[in-house]
Amino acid sequence: MLLVGLAVPLAIAANREIKAVKSTAVSNGLEVVDGLSRLRVEFVRADIVRVQYQPDGQLTDNGTDVCVAHRKRTLPLTYSDDLWSVSSDSMTVCIDAATGAVSYYDLHHRLLLREHPRCPRSAEKVWQEKITYDETSRRTAHTANGDVAVMDVLRRDTIGSTFRYRTYFDWTATEALYGLGSHMENYMNLRGKKMYLCQHNLKAMVPVLNSTAGYGLLFDAGCAMVYNDVADSSYVEMEAARQIDYYFIKGRNMDQVVEGYRWLTGQSPMMPRYLFGYTQSKERYCSSQELLDIVGEYRKRQIPLDMIVQDWNYWPAGQWGRMMMDPKYYPNKRMLADSLHAMNCRLMVSIWPNAQHCPQYDDFNSRGWILPGSSVYDAYRADARSLYWDYANREFFSNGFDAWWCDSSEPIDGDWNNPVHPDYGYDNHFERWQINTKVLSDVLGAERSQSYSLYHAMGIYKHQRQTTDSKRVVNLTRSSYAGQQRYATITWNGDTYASWKTFAQMIPAGLNFMATGCPYWTVDVGAFFVGPDRWNRWFYKGEYPDGCNDPAYRELYTRMFQYATFLPMLRSHGTDTPREVWRFGNPGEPFYESIVNHIRLRYSLLPYIYSMAAKVSNESYTMTRALAFDFVGDSAVYDLKDEFMFGPAFLVAPMTRPLMAYGKASRQVYLPQTKGGWYDYWTGIRIEGGQTIDAPAPIDHSPLYVRGGSIVPMTAPQQYADEHPDAPYIIKVYPGADATFTIYEDAGDGYDCERKGYVTYTLHWDDSHRQLSISARKGSYKKMVKRRQLTFVMPDGYQQTVVYDGKKAIVTLTANN
Structure with a gap:
């Protein structure tokens, strides 16, 4: 088979300036033509502007499916007399008549962003290639990422051209930038950095920037990219x-x-309530009986659990990636799902895009739906996505399985499978980008080389929605792209190795990913690779060969668990060593107790977390968020890599150094200035903001603070998220400033929530009068809770209980003497 491959240089038209005689008004914007080249600046909403440029004048878009369709309407705009600027009721856009540089201003004519005034953009024409692979050379390579098909390149044929573009920006000295996806490179504020953007096991590319200066940028193309803000050249x-x-x-x-x-690009759908509980996984559970035994042990120990995961290699021997469970070890799939459901536990299953040596591969291959040089199905084809769903549905979904783990959705890694030079390692970012851009471009085509995961997720989401409305889509996947959040995906940070260094890198990687607008991200608690491997591969560098039997690893695992408690999804997973709670000690021992207590804390916070999840879906909120979201006026937070907010209330400061080596059970925590100050969650002691403190960090817990002027709805921890739908709430009120929080409730699963099948009621704290008002309940859903006990608790221990029946009420909370 043949496909467009990696782009290579043809001719250079760098630093090409537009020397236009005039600008022309077009629908909702301006257009500038210089010879063949064409620049169009178009408002798509009063506060969103699309910029297109093409040196040959053909504005055809990049065919990515990143953006969703909106009905085009004429906006009320004001054009300058010379037609070099245009304004909406939100902003003004100006084009430099000499160079074509675009600048953006607010209504007070404050500069938000401008392209470089002398050199706004460049275009370099590059060849595109078709790659012909030698099918007779097809062989299987056994890698840490599973079995992959490998073929030799027979020839490369030039078939046309495309362009390599640069857009140069003149960012202001004081702004911070976030986003671009999840990259294990230890960057928080992206100013002054250079990043090579592609899909990879350890890189999930999302081409979006979010600025503290009051704007964001979405780059709508499917190719590899480079972000540069070093050496006096920002592009x-x-x-x-x-x-x-x-x-x-x-x-x-x-x-x-x-x-x-x-x-x-599309809203993020409502996730099911069980997703916000605890998910137990490892590489791997080997039978139906083992899955049932593990869940049974959790229930016996009364440790909360909502989902267990079946990882790879459940298929018959020699049929790699086939969506079929080996009946020798999984004799009855329906009975497995039903038995787990009887214990109130959901089941997630790992599915792969690259089946081999099995009837599933033969079926796709006979239809011409395998990507060249690989065994990966062609997710860019709607009919191939439909066939892929048929296999997944027949084997899993129709038998009661609940959630998907779409692994290896890049879908190819060039440096995970092949030998590289001895000095190659985590920090070879440019070389990694070169290798992976090439292999992805060879197989997928250079113009769409980074977007496979978007289409793979699209197929799962759309077909499950067509199959049933009663079960919400959950798709844990290793890769991502702009727009993918609309397909109910959670991305994790890849197969990391266990060390304190990599743990610290996870925190800014996730915060930057979620700053793009993709709200759901998680990690393998404990990291994937725990010990080193015998082949000394660059990515397999875990520092704990004795795994969970090593007290040093237990400490790292516990600290990672404390951190992950405040991610959108709490999930343990990895290879080399078991991950169940009881592998890390016995009841009464510090590591065991800390892990269990954080699981219980997570379940106590479910009313708070689930209400935030609704805010994600209905108000485009970000649950786990960089401090700059909430404290944009405080530049001291811009490059803090190891603190973040969990919703509006909690400031989380993970402990990222070992007590065993560091020898000090505390860490420095910066508390931003805020009117109500901060409360130590563990002690209730109030602390003023605007200072750095030495915060206690015993192995029991990491530092956790609550902003004064917060309302946090909680409940008693349950064994699973839906155990007691009518359980009383404990409403913790942290005074110091007025506060508002809207509680959201629905059935917990199914899509009635998209048809107004939910209720909300708002709690408002009036700090000066020490009164908490409860609004009248809005909405309804089947089996809704009509009466709920609410106990309001102050940091000083004062509490008062009411029964809320949906009617407006006011509660006065006086302090203890």
Whole structure:
């Protein structure tokens, strides 16, 4: 089979300036033509501008399916007399008549962003290739990422051209930038950095930037990219695209930028309540009986659990990646699912895009739906996505399985499978980008080399939605792209190795990913690779060969668990050593007790977390968030890599150094200035903001603070998320400033929530009068809880209980003497 491959240089038209005689008004914007080249600046919403440029004048977009369709309407705009600027009721866009540089201003004519005034963009024409593979050379390589098909390249044929583009930006000295996805490179604020953007086991590329200056950028192309803000040259480079195509999103704050991004690319659907409990996984459970025994042990120990995961290699021997469970070890799939459901536990299963040596592969191959040089199915084809779903549905979903783990959705890694030089390692970012851009471009085509995961997720989501409305889609996947959040995906950070260094890198990687507008991200608690391997591979560098029997690893695992308690999904997973709670000690021992207590804390916080999940879906909120979201005026938070907010209330400061080596059970924590100050969650002691403190960090817990002026709805921990739908709530009120929190409730699963099948009621704290008002309940759903006990608790221990029946009420909370 043949496909467009990696783009290579043809001719250079770098630093090409537009020397236009005039600008022309077009629908909702301006257009500038210089010879063949064409620049179009178009409002798609009053606060969102699309910029397109093509040196040959053909504005055809890049064919990515990143953005969702919106009905085009004429916006009320004001054009300058010379037609070099245009304004909406939100902002003004100006084009430099000499160079074509685009600048963006707010209504007070404050500069938000501008392209470089002398050199705004460049275009370099590059060849595209078709790759012909030698089918007779097909062989299987056994790798840490499973079995992969390998073939030799027979020839490369030049078949046309595309462009490598750079858009140069003149960012302001004081702004911070976040986003671009999840990359294990230890960057928080992206100013002054260079990042090579591609899909990889340890890299999930999302080409979105979110600025503290009040705007965001979405680059709508499917190719590899480079972000550069070093050496006096700031640009975003697209390696193979038909045209420059980016969106400028104005926002009063970073949350509003996320709203604009999701308006462009699609909202994140409501996740089921069970997802926000605890998920137990490892590489791997080997039979139905083992899955049942593990869940039974959790129930026996009364440790909360909502989902267990079946990882790979459940298929018959020699049929790698086949969506079929070996009946020798999994004799009855329906009975397995039913038995887990009887214990109130859901089941997630790992599925792969690259089946081999089995009837499933033969079926796809006979239809021509395998990507060249691989065994990966062609997810860009709607009919191939439909066939893939048929296999997944027949084997799993129709038998009661609940959730998907779409592993290896890049879907190819060039340096995970092949030998590289001895000095190659985690920090070889440019070389990693080169290797993986090449292999992805060879197989997928350079113009779409990074977007496979978007289409793979699309197929799962759309077909499950067509199959039933009673079960919400959950798709844990290793890769991501702009727009993928609309397909109910959670991305994790890949197969990391266990060390304190990599643990610390996970925190900014996740915060940058979620700053793009993709809200759901998680990690393998404990990291995937725990010990080193015998082949000394660059990625397999775990520092704990004795695994969970090593007290040093138990400490790292416990600290990672404390951190992950405040991620959108709490999940343990990895190879080399078991991951169940009881592997880390016995009841009464510190590691065991800390892990169990954090699981119980997670379940206590479910009313708070689930209400935030609704806010994610209905208000484009970000649950786990960089401090700059909430404290944009405080530049001290811009590059803090090891603190973040969990919703509006909690400041989380994970402990990322070992007590055994560090010898000090505390860490420095910066508390931003805020009117109500901060409360130590563990002690209730109030602390002023605007200072760095030495915060206690015993092995029991990491530092955790609550912003004064917060309302946190909680409940008693349950064994699973839906055990007691009518359980009383404990409403913790942290005074110091007025506060508002809206509680959301629904059935917990199914899509009635999209048809107004939910209720909300708002709690408002009036700090000066020490009164908490409860609004009248809005909405309804089947089997809704009509009466609920609410106990309001103050940090000083004062509490008062009411029974809420949906009617407006006011409660006065006086302090203890």
